[in-house]
Amino acid sequence: MATWFPYYAGFSTNFVSSIINSAGLPSNSTIGDPWNGSGTTTSTAARLGNHSWGGDLNPVMVIAAKAGLFNKSDLSCIEPLTADIVSNALMQKNVLNHDDGIRNWFKGTGAHALRKLERSIYKILVEPNQSSFLSNEQIESLSSIAAFFYVGLFRTIKRFVLPFTASNPTWIKIAKSTEEHINLSHSKVYQHFEEEVSLMIEALKEDNSPHINIGNSELRIRSSCEMHTAEESSDLILSSPPYCTRIDYAVATLPELAIIGFRIADFNLLRKKLIGSSTVPKHALEHNPNWGETCNEFLRALYQHPSKASKTYYYKSHLQYFHSIFLSLEKIERALKPAGACVLVVQDSYYKDIHNDLTSITVEMASHHGLRLKRRDDFVSEKNMAKVHPEIRKYRNDPIATESVLCFTK
Ligand SMILES: C[S@@+](CC[C@H](N)C(=O)[O-])C[C@H]1O[C@@H](n2cnc3c(N)ncnc32)[C@H](O)[C@@H]1O
The missing domain is CATH 3.40.50.150 (Vaccinia Virus protein VP39)
Structure with a gap:
């Protein structure tokens, strides 16, 4: 797998x-x-x-486990959905709250772009008419396709916060001062997201696991x-x-x-x-x-x-x-x-x-x-x-x- x-x-x-x-x-x-x-x-x-x-x-582990139920037969929808997610994110308004956790490491447009990508996945694959975050019930009934994209975004943010990981592989620091905060352009964030999705697609192409009935x-x-x-x-x-x-x-x-x-x-x-x-x-x-x-x-x-x-x-x-x-x-x-x-x-x-x-x-x-x-x-x-x-x-x-x-x- x-x-x-x-x-x-x-x-x-x-x-x-x-x-x-x-x-x-x-x-x-x-x-x-x-x-x-x-x-x-x-x-x-x-x-x-x-x-x-x-x-x-x-809940992060439940989303990761849901993504593990993704079937290779669904692969054909990933590229068009990625394009939709990114273009929808580009059209979103800035919606980052002052206490948004993303601000622990990112400032400016990069922080907004990460949140816009998340909002876009939520709107396209979870619930078009709500503006809340994933509830526990929504996570438990998440499709493996939606979970795939959340994991794509998890991998994107993890890649950017690499400088904040400690020698203990399970410890991640947060930025202590404004100078430490990461400054990224919108396009850099979208580009990394698309790259992570491509890497996931490539890994799946080499995978010969049997089909799974998600039910x-x-x-x-x-x-x-x-x-x-x-x-x-x-x-x-x-x-x-x-x-x-x-x-x-x-x-x-x-x-x-x-x-x-x-x-x-x-x-x-x-x-x-x-x-x-x-x-x-x-x-x-x-x-x-x-x-x-x-x-x-x-x-x-x-x-x-x-x-x-x-x-x-x-x-x-x-x-x-x-x-x-x-x-x-x-x-x-x-x-x-x-x-x-x-x-x-x-x-x-x-x-x-x-x-x-x-x-x-x-x-x-x-x-x-x-x-x-x-x-x-x-x-x-x-x-x-x-x-x-x-x-x-x-x-x-x-x-x-x-x-x-x-x-x-x-
Ligand atoms: C050793 S890991 C399991 C690794 C797993 N076998 C795998 O292949 O990924 C332990 C897991 O227990 C979860 N955990 C910790 N306390 C828990 C609790 N009270 N109830 C349920 N899960 C818990 C952690 O979030 C972590 O994902």
């Missing part, structure tokens, strides 16, 4: 299809992913003829902690929970969120709800002994660590993480049909010099909710946040991470 949306934490299509093919599922199976990200599980499962559902709290895949903006069991009833759940390495999945998509109209208050709200983000809740959570022995030991060691903020910020943020994962595993167990299976890909990490054995923690939490471990395979992970935090070298010389594929049954 064409991967248009570069995503730090993405699964490979081959991995997903090999798990699905070896799972011995009944025909017409339902396969779900509560942390769907760029949607590799849902698109691969649907292309293999299954019904699939995917949830993610980040076979339901994508929702939903928290894994709040799954509605009947809608998510599944033969197989295949997922990768958010890492416990303070990857901030909201900051990683800050420019894309700005494109779909997120202002700072919306952004802060989303960030608080995402598992693993670097914010901590105002109300302290309680440690739950049911999280298991490995988790209890880890939290005890973290709390006693002499480094700054261990007892405060870091303890609280880890409580938040484990609380949400525990709740999500309970929902996963409930969503599985009686003979259902669940495959989770989990990466371990370190807090300073303390091993956060997320694999054992997940196994113990899952077992508490009635999920039995059938098989475990460990791999050395190439994508690993320890490599990008220079501070880690103070504690360990060889920052490697292990990724485990855990297979559970009910």
